[in-house]
Amino acid sequence: MQAQEQPVQGEWPRHDEAGRAYKVLIADLVGLKFGPDGRPDAREVRAHIEEKGGVFHEGPLEDAGALATGVIHFFYQPDLSTEAELLAETADGRYDALIAAATFIPRAARFDLGGVRIGAGTGNMGSASWGGGGGEGGIAPLMNTPGFNSRATAQMVLKAILKVSPDLPVDRLHALVAAGDFDTGRQLRDFPTEKLEGKRLAVIGYGNIGREVAKLGRAFGMTVTIYARERHRQWIESEGFGYASTPVEAASGAHFLSVHTGLGSIGADGRYANAGLIGADVLNAMAEGAVLVNYDRGEVVDASALDAALAGGKVRHAAIDADLFKNAATGELSGPMLPYLPLAARHPGKTELLPHAAADTDHPSRVAGAKQAVDQIVDVIRYRRVTNRKGTLPDGFVDAGAKSAAGVGKVTAQHVAEIAADPAVLAELRTLAGQSAAIWSALEAAGDATERLSLASAQARDLLMLSNRYVTLLQQAGLQGPAED
Known part of the structure; x- marks a missing residue:
């Protein structure tokens, strides 16, 4: 059976264990600008991890020493690339979860709690833990961060x-x-x-x-x-x-x-x-x-x-x-x-x-996607909540729907509800729609072409201003495009 948990008093039930140190492998660059040391700078994502209560480690697990329990530890190893290197680090399941972008993850790599691909698509995420790049039938959920790139x-x-x-x-x-x-x-x-x-x-x-x-x-x-x-x-x-x-x-x-x-x-x-x-x-x-x-x-x-x-x-x-x-x-x-x-x-x-560089060389997109990937991994470990699921939902996890950059991708019911919760925006949208409808109704009720032209001459400027403002508000709110099924 798939988990169907509901939030309790605004909070989701915790599933992480206080006596366990959770370990996440970051197998790709999460910053594409160079820092003071001449290397791609991961400080923005590191700060985000620390704000979430996690610990950021440079290098592999064996170099970290004793790990604090009740904490999610992120191990940053962006230089892993060959199958042999990856399997030496992951085949024994020492990491609970994975964040990757372009690196191809081999089938035998094991991550029992899930993986996130930074960006759209998951074709490179080949681990059998989630059933390969399609995320079908594995024990762990596969996710991505669509929209940022x-x-x-x-x-x-x-x-x-x-x-x-x-x-x-x-x-x-x-x-x-x-x-x-x-x-x-x-x-x-x-x-x-x-x-x-x-x-x-x-x-x-x-x-x-x-x-x-x-x-x-x-x-x-x-x-x-x-x-x-x-x-x-x-x-x-x-x-x-x-x-x-x-x-x-x-x-x-x-x-x-x-x-x-x-x-x-x-x-x-x-x-x-x-x-x-x-x-x-x-x-x-x-x-x-x-x-x-x-x-x-x-x-x-x-x-x-x-x-x-x-x-x-x-x-x-x-x-x-x-x-x-x-x-x-x-x-x-x-x-x-x-x-x-x-x-x-x-x-x-x-x-x-x-060389597959069209999106992966964009620093702001990579950082934003990496931060969302961190959030998704934290949600999976702490609450078993799966955001932007690819493939099937494994037993023990709950589907939390989709999340994307504002104005990109499908609009969710949750997003509409959040917009409706803003009294100022809701009032303006309702007023604009009502005033536009009144003008169209008057034009529809006009008795003949002469009366219709007279009304249009008097109201056209107001109608277009109302229409332009209404469309602009919808765009700013991210309320355009397809709705989530």
């Missing part, structure tokens, strides 16, 4: 698009102007360009990142179509985006395509559900000379199909962000970037390859 990733997607569209040769024009070798009236016509407005953007996936990319595309005046499961259709269309029931339908005539589905679950054959999702059929449906951006997972795009599309001109530019690992001893390369390396050589100038 969603905007960072989405902005990088637009940056990749803007580097090649519009195709104005900025560097060349700068050189000519700086040298005083240009006449605007006579020569500017030789440098025509196109704007993004009116172009078609296909977004594959309606998760946090996909939705943020869609919103940015719309801000540039692009027509945005989103492929997602049918149950998302009403929300996609309510936000003013086009809906597509298949990736091919979304890609049809698209000038740009951005992938945000994740790898999906892994099948009995060891293959991820979304591996090769963007294949020849999808690429061939795009407009001639289209741009592909895959800042999701390398395996989601069929690299051989992309090779053919680049050779034939169907795709003029491909921006790929995927993991690439190099064995320090042998120099051997591995990871999902491997199939793309030959494409860079065969199609010079048509590819841009990044």
Whole structure:
């Protein structure tokens, strides 16, 4: 049976033991700015852990000495990377829980109370403790911190698009102007360009990142179509985006395509559900000379199909962000970037390859996500509360729902209730809605076109001011987008 505990007098029942020292491994960087010692600075997250009553340790468990009981100890080891290193530190279950970001956690790594992946997706979290990267059927819960890197990733997607569209040769024009070798009236016509407005953007996936990319595309005046499961259709269309029931339908005539589905679950054959999702059929449906951006997972795009599309001109530019690992001893390369390396050589100038850096190099996002990961681990250990669960809920734990950055991801009932608890905001929203409704009712009741125009002339300014303020308040409160199921 799944735990169904309820808070007692505003508090959740404690499950941690006073005589036990809880141990959490942090296996990735939690700060990406350099500190006084020349190393990435973890002080912000350390301070947060200490505020929560925890203890922050630099290095492994064996270096810490005797541990205080009744306390959660966090062991910061961001340099662990190889499977051998990780298993030597984790296979015996010495750590109760894990926080990681990009490091691939092997199946035999053991964490009996749970794990959190900083960021969206959990494909790298392979421990059998929670049932692998899908979090299905394990004894411990798997969680993530969606939303904090969603905007960072989405902005990088637009940056990749803007580097090649519009195709104005900025560097060349700068050189000519700086040298005083240009006449605007006579020569500017030789440098025509196109704007993004009116172009078609296909977004594959309606998760946090996909939705943020869609919103940015719309801000540039692009027509945005989103492929997602049918149950998302009403929300996609309510936000003013086009809906597509298949990736091919979304890609049809698209000038740009951005992938945000994740790898999906892994099948009995060891293959991820979304591996090769963007294949020849999808690429061939795009407009001639289209741009592909895959800042999701390398395996989601069929690299051989992309090779053919680049050779034939169907795709003029491909921006790929995927993991690439190099064995320090042998120099051997591995990871999902491997199939793309030959494409860079065969199609010079048509590819841009990044080592899965689009979101992971953003310091504020990494710190915010790490702080939330700490909160989630503390909740799991102390209260058995699971926030942002991925996969199944193990026995003995209670689902605490979802939490994301304001305005990113699904809106929860709890969030709506919190907004409604603010008397000032609630009163203003109610007043704005009421005044707007009164004006629309008057326009609806107008007897003829002349009376309707007269009312519109008198009320249009007020109506638009009310509407603008209402929408702004909803945005500030994070009350836009899909609702949590």
